[in-house]
Amino acid sequence: MALIRKLITTILVVIFFVSIVSAARNRLQILSDQNEDGICISMVETQGYGCEEHKVTTEDGYILSLQRIPKGISGKAATKPPVLLQHGLLMDGITWLLNPPDQSLAFILADEGYDVWIANTRGTKYSQGHTSLSPQDPAYWEWSWDELVDFDLPATLKYVHDQTAQKLHYVGHSLGTLIALAAISQNKLVDMLRSAALLSPIAYLGQVRSPLAKSASKDFIAEGLYWLGIHEFDPRGDAVVKLLQKICQDPGNNCSDLMSSFTVTRKGTIEKYDYGNDEENNKHYGQPTPPKYIMANIPNDIPLFLGYGGADYLSDVTDVQTLLDKLQNHDPDKLVLQYREDYAHADFVFGMNAKQVVYNPLMAFFKLN
Numbered sequence: 001m002a003l004i005r006k007l008i009t010t011i012l013v014v015i016f017f018v019s020i021v022s023a024a025r026n027r028l029q030i031l032s033d034q035n036e037d038g039i040c041i042s043m044v045e046t047q048g049y050g051c052e053e054h055k056v057t058t059e060d061g062y063i064l065s066l067q068r069i070p071k072g073i074s075g076k077a078a079t080k081p082p083v084l085l086q087h088g089l090l091m092d093g094i095t096w097l098l099n100p101p102d103q104s105l106a107f108i109l110a111d112e113g114y115d116v117w118i119a120n121t122r123g124t125k126y127s128q129g130h131t132s133l134s135p136q137d138p139a140y141w142e143w144s145w146d147e148l149v150d151f152d153l154p155a156t157l158k159y160v161h162d163q164t165a166q167k168l169h170y171v172g173h174s175l176g177t178l179i180a181l182a183a184i185s186q187n188k189l190v191d192m193l194r195s196a197a198l199l200s201p202i203a204y205l206g207q208v209r210s211p212l213a214k215s216a217s218k219d220f221i222a223e224g225l226y227w228l229g230i231h232e233f234d235p236r237g238d239a240v241v242k243l244l245q246k247i248c249q250d251p252g253n254n255c256s257d258l259m260s261s262f263t264v265t266r267k268g269t270i271e272k273y274d275y276g277n278d279e280e281n282n283k284h285y286g287q288p289t290p291p292k293y294i295m296a297n298i299p300n301d302i303p304l305f306l307g308y309g310g311a312d313y314l315s316d317v318t319d320v321q322t323l324l325d326k327l328q329n330h331d332p333d334k335l336v337l338q339y340r341e342d343y344a345h346a347d348f349v350f351g352m353n354a355k356q357v358v359y360n361p362l363m364a365f366f367k368l369n
């Protein structure tokens with residue numbers, strides 16, 4: 001019975017991981033009507049902007065899609081440096097395009113003269129290619145966010161750098177901040193970056209306030225899904241959507257406040273994937289425990305912009321302060337903090353007033369770097 005209860009808990013709690021999408025469900029309704037065209041055709045050109053589709057192949061064979069918006073609505077070519085936008089968990093590059101053009105960061109940057117590039121990590125809707133595997137192969141899903149640090153981010157950054165022959169600004173949200181922090185802490189990619197902007201930064205997670213996130217972590221939900229043979233979790237799949245709708249009909253479930261219900265929070269540290277035993281960890285890392293990502297190793301002179309909110313149940317203020325403590329020796333002229341007491345996790349990408357309170361200061365930061 002205990003095993004059955006655990007499996008039921010696994011299935012039910014994981015449904016709430018779709019909450020990142022639920023928080024913006026009115027905007028994401030667009031997706032249900034989309035055809036299978038790429039992001040350029042379905043989301044950018046429909047707004048009157050020019051757009052280019054690009055592909056980049058990682059060293060481990062994953063084929064990622066990139067979109068480029070090289071001009072603003074006026075048709076004038078970009079005169080400012082390239083900016084790479086990296087989405088968060090359970091999302092894709094459409095994150096930056098869901099609001100009206102005057103409220104969506106990708107369009108705002110393009111209209112301000114920046115050369116805008118939009119990333120899509122492996123496994124998302126528009127990045128499911130591979131040189132030898134298909135998403136139907138379990139081996140296709142044998143990766144964690146470490147591979148995003150080691151392969152996806154380097155391949156994407158290098159591609160934009162090579163295409164533009166310029167250093168670039170980086171903007172990440174949620175998971176997009178974690179992989180950037182991890183990479184930069186290893187002194188990777190720094191020579192291709194002008195700056196890094198981290199919205200709802202995810203690093204230390206000891207103070208996550210979401211009960212569902214804590215439950216998912218404590219009950220080893222991810223491992224349970226893997227054991228069940230579920231390698232891909234599609235938050236837009238029919239089964240997930242229908243079950244979510246049923247759950248959300250219960251007046252006891254506040255589905256508008258569930259978007260922070262996923263992460264790994266068991267140890268309160270930032271480290272590589274734990275294979276679960278000394279032997280496997282030794283095989284992969286040459287040591288019995290996973291190596292840690294040391295935030296204090298982030299170069300002190302790289303320009304950083306951190307935007308975080310007091311109402312964020314995932315990127316908690318106390319955890320952000322723990323990150324800032326690790327950056328205590330950072331050049332104060334190279335570190336900009338943007339705190340909003342009323343901002344929650346998704347507001348940094350979906351907030352109606354984000355242009356005024358986040359994006360304008362962000363662009364001012366870009367101009368200095």
